[in-house]
Amino acid sequence: MLRFAQLHVCLSLEKEARRVLLCHFHEVVREEEFQELGVEKVRSLLQEENLVEVLKEAVLVEGVVRWLAHDTLARRGHFQELLHSAHLDLKEEYLRTALELHRECLETDTEDIHSLFVQALKTAFNINKSPSEHCRRGRRLTSRMFVIGGYHWHPLSEVQTWDPVTDQWQQGEDMPDHTRESYGVTLLGSNIYISGGYRTDTTEALDTVWVYSSDTDKWTQGQPMLTARYxxxxxxxxGCVYVIGGYRGGAPMGETEFYDPLKRKWIPVANMVQGVGNATACVLRDTIYVAGGHYGYKGSCTYDKIQTYRADVNEWSITTTCPHPGTTTQLSYISPGSIELQRDKLCYI
Structure with missing residues (x-):
């Protein structure tokens, strides 16, 4: 679609094609059409400002790796160049290791070796960069844990960051407009979205959104949601932020909407099968899973089903029944692609 729009100089179609491409970049890089692109086209895509903002480093690296794998002998000289185009950087020693693993990948043609190659690149990004090193746009290439807000006798505004490499905690910029509770928190690229909640003194549902940049340690006010909720x-x-269900005025709601950072607006989608609050959710293979929760006035009833949402068909359905329904149930996903229900805690394996 992008090629067609460019060929016929259709600017509106080209803009929409780029939006779709960026939103689904993790799927696009697996297609043969992407892998057959020339280096100039790939470089142009990787230099897209919105692509850098929306995607994680691992997705960008995978795109470069898969493109390189399509014709290694002819393309290996462009590897470092494309990493720089995506505003990512590798030390020479890790580049050599990655290329050696890639050579083995071609000889064996197994997915396991290819995954090993991708993992080697991820490791180089996440471990072998000091917290003070930045790329040209200031992207930190280390994994960090963020603790934002919360409640201890009163709403908290603090942002705390833990670096597993140095085992050090750092204080971030305080969260603005923090006198609220029960808000949603979502990581998208290098940004953390804080959505909704309610006022501590009035229990008024909020539609406000605040965005924290982990790169710059700065807060900005985002576009308000279509529907206030907590x-x-x-x-x-x-590449989008989905907010699902919740409460408003003490009543559960099934409304679902998502924020598209490329369009900079919220878009409503299908309602849940059963509106619930106090549920938990995770994403697995392009599907959103919502487990348990409560419904009825002020959450008087416990819901024992797992609801799933497929964005490709804009449809909710019921997948199964929770063995332990309730607010303490949590969802987590386990490689290579299964979901685990936990009680009282959330574990990543």
């Missing part, structure tokens, strides 16, 4: 679920999918 005790809702919030997840990232296809």
């Amino acid at each position: 005790y809702h679920c919030s997840v990232g999918l296809h």
Whole structure:
């Protein structure tokens, strides 16, 4: 579609094609059409400002790796160049290791070796960069844990960051407009979205959104949601932020909407099968799973089903029944692609 729009100088179609491409970049890089692109086209895509903002480093690296794998002998000289185009950087020693693993990948043609190659690149990004090193746009290439807000006798505004490499905690910029509770928190690229919640003194549901940049340690006010809510679920999918269900005025709601950072607006989608609050959610293979929660006035009833949402068909359905329904149930996903229900805690394996 992008090629067609450019060939016929259709600017509106080209803009929409780029939006779709960026939102679904993790799927596009697996297509043969992407892998057959010339280096100039790939470089142009990787230099897109919105692509850098929306996607994680691992997705960008995978795109470069898959493109390189299509014709290694002819393309290996462009590897470092494309990493720089995506504003990513590798030390020479890790580049050599990655290329050696890639050579083995071609000889064996197994997915396991290819995954090993991608993992080697991820490791180089996440471990072998000091927290003070930045790329040209200031992207930190280390994994960090963020603790934002919360409640201890009163709403908290603090932002705390833990670096597993140095085992050090750092204080971030305080969250603005923090006198609220039960808001949603979602990571999308290098940004953390804080959505909704309610006022501590009035229990008024809020539609406000604040965005924290982990690169710059700065807060900015985002676009307000279409529907105010609290005790809702919030997840990232296809480069967008989804907010799901929750409460408003003491009543559960099934409304779902997502924020598209490329269009800079919220878009409503299908309602849940059963509106719930106090549920938990995760994403697995392009599908959103919402487990349990409560419905009825002020959450008087416990819901024992797992609801799933497929964005490609804009449809909710019921997948199964929770063995332990309730607000303490949590969802987590386990490689190579299964979901685990936990009680009282959320574990990543």
